[in-house]
Amino acid sequence: xxxxxxxxxxxxxxxxxxxxxxxxxxxxxxxxxxxxxxxxxxxxxxxxxxxxxxxxxxxxxxxxxxxxxxxxxxxxxxxxxxxxxxxxxxxxxxxxxxxxxxxxxxxxxxxxxxxxxxxxxxxxxxxxxxxxxxxxxxxxxxxxxxxxxxxxxxxxxxxxxxxxxxxxxxxxxxxxxxxxxxxxxxxxxxxxxxxxxxxxxxxxxxxxxxxxxxxxxxxxxxxxxxxxxxxxxxxxxxxxxxxxxxxxxxxxxxxxxxxxxxxxxxxxxxxxxxxxxx
Amino acid sequence: xxxxxxxxxxxxxxxxxxxxxxxxxxxxxxxxxxxxxxxxxxxxxxxxxxxxxxxxxxxxxxxxxxxxxxxxxxxxxxxxxxxxxxxxxxxxxxxxxxxxxxxxxxxxxxxxxxxxxxxxxxxxxxxxxxxxxxxxxxxxxxxxxxxxxxxxxxxxxxxxxxxxxxxxxxxxxxxxxxxxxxxxxxxxxxxxxxxxxxxxxxxxxxxxxxxxxxxxxxxxxxxxxxxxxxxxxxxxxxxxxxxxxxxxxxxxxxxxxxxxxxxxxxxx
Numbered sequence: 394x395x396x397x398x399x400x401x402x403x404x405x406x407x408x409x410x411x412x413x414x415x416x417x418x419x420x421x422x423x424x425x426x427x428x429x430x431x432x433x434x435x436x437x438x439x440x441x442x443x444x445x446x447x448x449x450x451x452x453x454x455x456x457x458x459x460x461x462x463x464x465x466x467x468x469x470x471x472x473x474x475x476x477x478x479x480x481x482x483x484x485x486x487x488x489x490x491x492x493x494x495x496x497x498x499x500x501x502x503x504x505x506x507x508x509x510x511x512x513x514x515x516x517x518x519x520x521x522x523x524x525x526x527x528x529x530x531x532x533x534x535x536x537x538x539x540x541x542x543x544x545x546x547x548x549x550x551x552x553x554x555x556x557x558x559x560x561x562x563x564x565x566x567x568x569x570x571x572x573x574x575x576x577x578x579x580x581x582x583x584x585x586x587x588x589x590x591x592x593x594x595x596x597x598x599x600x601x602x603x604x605x606x607x608x609x610x611x612x613x614x615x616x617x618x619x620x621x622x623x624x625x626x627x628x629x630x631x632x633x634x635x636x637x638x639x640x641x642x643x644x645x646x647x648x649x650x651x652x653x654x655x656x657x658x659x660x661x662x663x664x665x666x667x668x669x670x671x
Numbered sequence: 672x673x674x675x676x677x678x679x680x681x682x683x684x685x686x687x688x689x690x691x692x693x694x695x696x697x698x699x700x701x702x703x704x705x706x707x708x709x710x711x712x713x714x715x716x717x718x719x720x721x722x723x724x725x726x727x728x729x730x731x732x733x734x735x736x737x738x739x740x741x742x743x744x745x746x747x748x749x750x751x752x753x754x755x756x757x758x759x760x761x762x763x764x765x766x767x768x769x770x771x772x773x774x775x776x777x778x779x780x781x782x783x784x785x786x787x788x789x790x791x792x793x794x795x796x797x798x799x800x801x802x803x804x805x806x807x808x809x810x811x812x813x814x815x816x817x818x819x820x821x822x823x824x825x826x827x828x829x830x831x832x833x834x835x836x837x838x839x840x841x842x843x844x845x846x847x848x849x850x851x852x853x854x855x856x857x858x859x860x861x862x863x864x865x866x867x868x869x870x871x872x873x874x875x876x877x878x879x880x881x882x883x884x885x886x887x888x889x890x891x892x893x894x895x896x897x898x899x900x901x902x903x904x905x906x907x908x909x910x911x912x913x914x915x916x917x918x919x920x921x922x923x924x925x926x927x928x929x930x931x932x933x934x935x936x937x938x939x
Contacts, residue, residue: 419738419767420753444767445816468813470751471714475813482811494799496815497737498771505768517776518820520861521849523799547862576758577738580767607764632755639750 395570395593395616400625403592403618404430408439412557415442415504415588416449419579420470421632424562425449426625427594429663432456440530442556444500444580445470448628448645451477454490455655456663461530463493463554465500472642476649486652493530496522499551504580506553507587513550515539520549559588562626563611564633566595567602570613575605576632582609585616594622596634690921692874693833695893697723697929698921700784700831700872708781709733711821714752716831717784719929720872722748726928735780737817739765747935771817775824778864783825787832788812789843792886792907793857794830794850794868796822797843805845815847822848827869834873834904841907851885875901876918886910891918 398406408414408431416424428449431439440461441450448469453459455477467478481490495503502514519525519536529535529552539550561581563574572593574581585591593611598621602610623634628641648658693716700720704710706729712721714736722745725732734743738753742762749757758764765774774780789797798818802809822828828850832838850868851857858867871878877891888910889901894917902909921929 420751421738421755421758464814466814466816467811470753479811483808494814496819497767497817498776498820501768501771505772516772516820517862517864518823520823520863521852521857522815522819522847523805523845524815524819524847527805576755577740577753577764578766579738579753582766583768609766629753630755632758637750637755642751 395566395613395619397566397568397570397598397619397621400426400430400594400620400622401434403427403620404434407558407560407590407592407618408434408436410436411438412436413440413442414558414560415554415556415584416560417443417579417581417584418562418626418629419444419577420447421577421579421629422562422574422581422626423447423449423629424560424594424625425627425629426622427560427562427592428453432458432659432663442554444497446475446478448475448642451475451645451649452663454478454481455487455649456659457487459490460488461491461493463495463530465495465497469642469646471639472646476646477655480652491530493535494524494527495535495551496524499536501580501583503551503554504583504587506551507555508583511553513552515548515550518549520547554587556584556588558590558592559584560592561585562594562622562631564596564631565602566593566598566619568598568600570616570619571602572611572616572619573602573605573608575608578607578609582611585611590617591615592618592620594620594625596623596625596631597621690926694921694926694929696831696833696872696874698925699877699891699918700829701727701925703829703870703872704729704732704782707731709735709779710782710784711735711737711775711780711825712784713786713818714749715786717786719748719932720831721784722932723925723929726932727925735770735774737767737770739767739770741765741770741774748932750936771820775820778824778826780825781827783821783828783865785818785821785828785830785848787830787838789838789840790830790832790850790871791840791843793852793854794871794880794887795843795846795852796830796848796850797845799845799847801844803844818848822850822867823863823865825865827866830868830871832871832873834875834901836904836906839905839907851880854885855883875904881910888912889915891916893918894920
């Protein structure tokens with residue numbers, strides 16, 4: 394059963410130094426407030442997992458929380474580069490960042506395998522790409538060929554993801570800790586079900602979850618912590634509650650380009666303040 | 672380089688060009704789509720082209736974004752693949768595993784629309800790293816996203832990319848998404864089910880793979896651009912089609928529709 398707690402207690406309970414942590418939300422419902430809390434609690438040596446690292450991981454990488462990253466697309470959507478991510482890869486600032494790199498289809502299927510209790514997933518894909526030959530975090534090939542036992546076709550296998558912790562943001566939970574999210578639901582269900590522990594921040598806690606078209610419901614017994622954090626996905630958005638702050642994504646390009654400016658942002662907006670970009 | 676430097680418009684009219692090189696490129700890309708097609712769309716130039724097609728000659732074009740939105744009908748250009756307007760206007764919204772496994776992988780989608788940081792003579796695409804070393808790259812690019820499987824599994828692929836010597840290279844530094852590999856037969860040997868790139872649309876013209884050699888060949892050129900202009904921005908010895916055609920500039924209707932889509936996006 395999920396415990397309904399403060400964000401600080403949820404992160405303190407779920408996220409430890411050295412953990413593998415997946416914060417999911419495909420452009421929509423990105424758990425920024427939880428990411429900032431991880432930075433405030435000065436977690437270190439994390440392995441972060443996420444299809445699209447987005448600004449949330451740019452911030453965690455720049456803040457020095459991250460040693461390893463498993464991902465499939467590391468850009469600022471519609472804007473350009475993630476400068477903290479690039480600075481870590483190109484110049485090892487604030488420290489080296491080891492990468493394990495996949496395609497979206499590969500990552501999505503790795504979560505599915507993890508959620509399904511399977512050791513790997515199979516897909517058509519990767520064949521002929523440079524990704525095929527890249528090592529995983531353990532130095533072994535992360536993407537391997539497999540032959541179909543029925544047809545003899547050559548396919549691709551990718552290992553299951555089973556993070557220590559999954560963190561997502563959702564629109565609502567009820568007082569028992571059942572969680573409801575809708576709109577673009579990405580890979581959040583798979584991320585939560587693949588993880589050992591989970592944290593969900595929500596826009597609101599309500600008496601009863603009213604049905605919503607296309608909603609994903611995560612029963613309370615697969616969630617460990619629920620924290621009410623209105624606006625917790627800003628500058629991404631929560632359909633029906635908040636709008637995407639496109640200006641923030643633009644402003645981030647400037648803030649994140651420069652190490653000093655980024656460090657000042659961290660001091661002002663994460664350690665001292667409320668998380669607005671200006 | 673003066674004519675090429677300004678893009679599609681003749682140099683003499685560069686400061687009063689009736690349309691930009693990007694608008695010419697977007698119109699050409701939109702024309703490559705026919706009504707009723709299904710189209711897997713990336714954000715940026717591909718999205719602008721697909722939405723322009725839907726606003727003009729292809730109102731029944733089915734737009735599919737990797738965020739899981741199928742049949743999205745945005746009245747403006749979405750600002751990211753997860754823009755709320757895509758979910759609100761879609762026929763169906765599915766999870767990310769579902770969009771890749773049920774919809775893309777079986778070859779259900781007609782056209783994949785991709786961008787590129789680098790592209791080579793066999794239309795292989797790099798969006799991963801610039802530089803000889805993956806481990807110590809000169810430039811770390813965003814990476815693969817959905818592109819490798821779009822390139823593998825859509826029935827055909829269209830690439831939209833601005834043409835420079837840095838983007839049009841003899842060999843890509845890293846193959847993120849496969850075009851024709853090292854030439855004829857490569858896709859078949861690798862089990863890639865789609866036919867691969869059909870057109871590469873740039874800000875100078877259109878290149879198409881030669882049916883025999885699979886090498887990108889200049890088949891269309893914009894008004895005011897010359898073959899030497901295109902060669903100057905190509906990092907290999909460019910093949911030119913015997914039937915090279917000059918492509919029609921964007922029509923007034925195309926320009927109006929495209930500018931309206933852009934205006935709707937900036938006045939949110």
